[in-house]
Amino acid sequence: MVSGSTSTRNARSMGTTKAETDDSTAGKASGLARRRIIEDWMFISPQLFLFVLLTLVPFIVAFPILFTDMSGFNDPQVSGVGFDNFTAIFDNASVRADYFPALKRTLVFVGLNYLLVYVFGLSLALLMFEFGVRKALFTVIYMPLMLSGLAVGYLAVMLFSQETGNVNLLLMDLGLISKPIDLYSSGTSRFVLPLMVGWRYAGFNMSIFLVGLLAIPTDTIEASIVDGANYWQRLTRIYFPQMWPSFIIATTMALIGAFSVFDELVAMGALYVNPEAKFLSILFFTYGFQLDRLALGMTLAVVTSVPLMAVGLVLLRLQRKVQY
Amino acid sequence: MAVLNPIPADSDQQMIRAPKPKQFKNAKKRRRLYGSLAVGLLSIYAILTLIPFYALAIRSTVPTKESTDLHFWIPEADDVNLDAQVGNLAVFYNLDLTDLKRDLGIPVDDFLGARVSLRDLSETYDIPEEDISDYFSGFYTYNGWRTILTDSQFVGALLRTLFITLVSLIGLTLLSIMTGYGLAGLHRRDQRIVYKIYLLQMVIPAMLVLLPQFILIQWFSKLVPGFADPGFTRAAVQLGSIVAINIKGTAFSVMVFTAFITGLPKDLEDSAMLDGASRLGYVRHILIPLLKVPTVGLIVVQLPLIYNQFLEPFVYLDPDSSTLLPYIQTTVGQFSTNFQVIYAAILSSVIPLVAVYLAFRKLFVQGVLAGAVKG
The missing domain is CATH 1.10.3720.10 (MetI-like)
Known part of the structure; x- marks a missing residue:
């Protein structure tokens, strides 16, 4: 990004000197510039068309639907209901009973997951950074990212289910617990899922932080060592202030990603048997595809996402500020 | 440091400098200790990371009826019960009876009733009981794989x-x-x-x-x-x-x-x-x-x-x-x-x-x- 802004400046200064020194070609140059813009757009437009169509146009399509009673994708009779979908979160007992527990579960998950981004990612990155990047260890630690969310969910079931979970069987055999852990109880699933997701993304988060650490100029680190700073001081005064972009990227990804966690939950039986795995993503999905409450589901999704996206936009701004 | 400091070293600086080699040595030793500790920690984490993969591989061979036991390795196949009925086995192992007939050397046109037991088969068609056991031992461990790969x-x-x-x-x-x-x-x-x-x-x-x-x-x-x-x-x-x-x-x-x-x-x-x-x-x-x-x-x-x-x-x-x-x-x-x-x-x-x-x-x-x- 730094290189981007400098070359912008270069190009601008070059453009002005050209125009100043050679007036006769000015008209020709602007023609060339116009041609360049058109050509640039020919390169940009194919992907931009798809991106706008599939990511931004859906919002335009969605907006009027929020104010209707559209129940399914092929609902023949759609009529306007004003703001009923928005107020349903507070008036409608069944929606309230669905929405608030799901919101709570999602928030708890997002929080724990964010904690584990640091517990796994940052500590692994620091270990790797201080004592040399070992390719073999990196390869193994990064490997769980090759698993699908679905596989991670089934692994959670395999390891922690009450009667057949490997971890349960092992702990029972060793006599460490007298009663097996119940994956489907609210307490357990609250911790098992963040643990599994943290494990899956450990290598990814590690590499985000590792990249931040590797970008720190080594002379500042050496200077701090020579000056006799202890490790904690080195972390808080040298590493962390220079790793801001990594923290912001990790935060943005962890927040937005964890909010949309879906595949793992499906594997844990969220669509049918396991009410403890009904997070907001599952709620929106079932409202749209199973329960004929499409407009309501979309409204809930919008209402929940707006604050989240606001936070995300602030983080994006912050990131640009840090980078420039 | 000496290069940066053109002033001749006075007594104060000499006092600081004197114990330096020992300190430096200690620091180096400590660093090496921490280094091996860190590699140890990372290795433990790497092994923990691999365990779910290993467990998944083993569990894909563990028959459901044994899933309440802990397995560290591919389980030994139990001998198939010769009194088991063909119909039940077919359902349980997702078995194609035509394949069964071909593999055991039973004429393909013969009708196998669902309630025929394996012992009956062995007697009727004069197949050694071990052959039948051997045939089914693969199903015991690799039934999951067979079901998926032949789907x-x-x-x-x-x-x-x-x-x-x-x-x-x-x-x-x-x-x-x-x-x-x-x-x-x-x-x-x-x-x-x-x-x-x-x-x-x-x-x-x-x-x-x-x-x-x-x-x-x-x-x-x-x-x-x-x-x-x-x-x-x-x-x-x-x-x-x-x-x-x-x-x-x-x-x-x-x-x-x-x-x-x-x-x-x-x-x-x-x-x-x-x-x-x-x-x-x-x-x-x-x-x-x-x-x-x-x-x-x-x-x-x-x-x-x-x-x-x-x-x-x-x-x-x-x-x-x-x-x-x-x-x-x-x-x-x-x-x-x-x-x-x-x-x-x-x-x-x-x-x-x-x-x-x-x-x-x-x-x-x-x-x-x-x-x-x-x-």
């Missing part, structure tokens, strides 16, 4: 996944290179606006887009003649919409190429233009060969995401033209209590990508560490 839809689903992954990766890379080249430098306002539009992708939660995107794509799909009837057109449109979603570009893909192309020397393009290259020619012959680093960076990040995509195929594809993961989810639904089949199915979806990962592990490590620098 008529498995290969099709795997091929569709590979097809979508390949087409999406190529399409995404080419389109993102074009976008990156068009935006390179971010000199103009329009370029910066487009760049910011792509950055928005990072903050839009997937769950928010899902339902309206589905409405939109359904609406477009219905415009295609023949979409309403099951058949090739319908499957092609559905797979095409998945590919379109995958190649539409992400904040990451655009950032990677824009930053890298911006960093290239400007003379490169100018001299190519002087030699009479068109801009498309420049991209094809000069730019693309230079983009190995960002391309690898993009592919190693996107490959697992696209191969492991579940939500979109689950929503958009019909069950008989499904990709691997939705197929596995529906299959697992059928065998909801047969853990052997479930874990074999999951492992069969994991193995291809892990194999690719291990084969190209160097590129993955490089790509992740280099690609993230640009992001």
Whole structure:
């Protein structure tokens, strides 16, 4: 990004000197510039068309639907209901009973997951950074990212289910617990899922932080060592202030990603048997595809996402500020 | 330090300097100790990371009736009970009776009643009992694998996944290179606006887009003649919409190429233009060969995401033209209590990508560490 802004400046200064020194070609140059813009757009437009169509146009399509009673994708009779979908979160007992527990579960998950981004990612990155990047260890630690969310969910079931979970069987055999852990109880699933997701993304988060650490100029680190700073001081005064972009990227990804966690939950039986795995993503999905409450589901999704996206936009701004 | 300090060392500094060698030695020793401690910790974590993979491999061979016991290795096959009835075995092992007859040397035209026991078979057709036991011992351990690999839809689903992954990766890379080249430098306002539009992708939660995107794509799909009837057109449109979603570009893909192309020397393009290259020619012959680093960076990040995509195929594809993961989810639904089949199915979806990962592990490590620098 730094290189981007400098070359912008270069190009601008070059453009002005050209125009100043050679007036006769000015008209020709602007023609060339116009041609360049058109050509640039020919390169940009194919992907931009798809991106706008599939990511931004859906919002335009969605907006009027929020104010209707559209129940399914092929609902023949759609009529306007004003703001009923928005107020349903507070008036409608069944929606309230669905929405608030799901919101709570999602928030708890997002929080724990964010904690584990640091517990796994940052500590692994620091270990790797201080004592040399070992390719073999990196390869193994990064490997769980090759698993699908679905596989991670089934692994959670395999390891922690009450009667057949490997971890349960092992702990029972060793006599460490007298009663097996119940994956489907609210307490357990609250911790098992963040643990599994943290494990899956450990290598990814590690590499985000590792990249931040590797970008720190080594002379500042050496200077701090020579000056006799202890490790904690080195972390808080040298590493962390220079790793801001990594923290912001990790935060943005962890927040937005964890909010949309879906595949793992499906594997844990969220669509049918396991009410403890009904997070907001599952709620929106079932409202749209199973329960004929499409407009309501979309409204809930919008209402929940707006604050989240606001936070995300602030983080994006912050990131640009840090980078420039 | 001495170089930086031209003043001759006075007595004070000498006092500080005197114990230095010993301190330095100690620090070196301590550092080595910490180093081995850290490698030890990392190794323990790496082993813990591998345990679920190992457990999954073992569990895919553990019959469901033994799943309440802890297994550290592939279980020994129990001898099949010779009083078991063929009908029950057929249901339990998902057995094709024609195969059974052929493999045991029973005339194919003979009718086997469901209640015939294996002992009866052995007596009627004069087959040694060990042969029957041997035949069934494979089923005991590898029943899950047999069920998955012989399922008529498995290969099709795997091929569709590979097809979508390949087409999406190529399409995404080419389109993102074009976008990156068009935006390179971010000199103009329009370029910066487009760049910011792509950055928005990072903050839009997937769950928010899902339902309206589905409405939109359904609406477009219905415009295609023949979409309403099951058949090739319908499957092609559905797979095409998945590919379109995958190649539409992400904040990451655009950032990677824009930053890298911006960093290239400007003379490169100018001299190519002087030699009479068109801009498309420049991209094809000069730019693309230079983009190995960002391309690898993009592919190693996107490959697992696209191969492991579940939500979109689950929503958009019909069950008989499904990709691997939705197929596995529906299959697992059928065998909801047969853990052997479930874990074999999951492992069969994991193995291809892990194999690719291990084969190209160097590129993955490089790509992740280099690609993230640009992001």
